[in-house]
Amino acid sequence: MSVEHELDGRVAVVTGSARNIGRAIALALAEGDAAVLVSARRSLPEAEAVAEEIRGKGGRAAAALADVGDPASAGGLIESAVAQFGRLDILVNNASVRRETDLADLEYAEWREILATTLDGAYLCSRAALPHLIAAGGGSIVNIGGLSAHTGASRRAHVIAAKAGLVGLTRALAHDLAPHQVTVNCVAPGMIDTTRAGAEPAHHLGKIPPVGRRGTPEEIASLVRFLCGPGARYITGQTIHANGGLFTG
Numbered sequence: 198m199s200v201e202h203e204l205d206g207r208v209a210v211v212t213g214s215a216r217n218i219g220r221a222i223a224l225a226l227a228e229g230d231a232a233v234l235v236s237a238r239r240s241l242p243e244a245e246a247v248a249e250e251i252r253g254k255g256g257r258a259a260a261a262l263a264d265v266g267d268p269a270s271a272g273g274l275i276e277s278a279v280a281q282f283g284r285l286d287i288l289v290n291n292a293s294v295r296r297e298t299d300l301a302d303l304e305y306a307e308w309r310e311i312l313a314t315t316l317d318g319a320y321l322c323s324r325a326a327l328p329h330l331i332a333a334g335g336g337s338i339v340n341i342g343g344l345s346a347h348t349g350a351s352r353r354a355h356v357i358a359a360k361a362g363l364v365g366l367t368r369a370l371a372h373d374l375a376p377h378q379v380t381v382n383c384v385a386p387g388m389i390d391t392t393r394a395g396a397e398p399a400h401h402l403g404k405i406p407p408v409g410r411r412g413t414p415e416e417i418a419s420l421v422r423f424l425c426g427p428g429a430r431y432i433t434g435q436t437i438h439a440n441g442g443l444f445t446g
Contacts, residue, residue, distance in 0.1 A: 288336070294356075
């Protein structure tokens with residue numbers, strides 16, 4: 198099998214994949230010949246546009262709405278992929294909510310909302326996916342973390358707690374799932390050029406990575422694609438940083 202078709206016959210679910218890094222990941226996995234279920238929380242037209250982009254290039258894709266922080270919705274997303282494509286080999290937990298809120302103003306409801314999507318969502322989707330990954334003979338789970346989980350940042354206690362939790366979840370699941378030949382890794386992007394609904398995060402202002410530029414969603418996606426492929430079967434439990442040298446710990 199050539200490198201260009203290394204994911205042929207595989208099926209992937211990418212949460213939060215209607216735009217930005219998630220979209221790039223869905224496209225990259227499809228370029229490796231995986232069938233992809235593109236998901237979004239609210240905008241089915243955006244998710245369907247990504248799926249149509251994949252189909253327009255000859256790939257297989259479908260779109261679905263899911264609130265991954267809800268157990269029934271997360272389970273339904275996984276079952277939808279299996280129902281449409283017959284199996285599941287790859288899960289990318291990318292869905293996340295990122296906000297800046299002073300601790301004094303951070304209400305419990307907002308705290309729970311952020312953790313529910315980012316951390317609970319990764320747990321719920323991974324748990325729902327497990328029997329299908331085992332049935333497929335093994336597979337890959339990739340959690341999308343973040344730079345601030347390792348460096349800290351102001352006004353992001355909820356976001357950082359959720360992203361740091363993904364690192365611990367990754368390590369734990371790597372041990373639990375290794376006997377089933379399922380690898381579990383975390384990719385921690387640095388400053389990436391993405392489209393944001395709000396203002397630039399304060400902890401990004403004035404910072405330039407040593408490489409002299411921000412990264413692209415496609416650069417993150419290429420790393421995720423590698424971790425899901427046959428060349429990464431001995432890599433598990435790792436947090437891999439892609440940040441242009443901004444953090445080297």
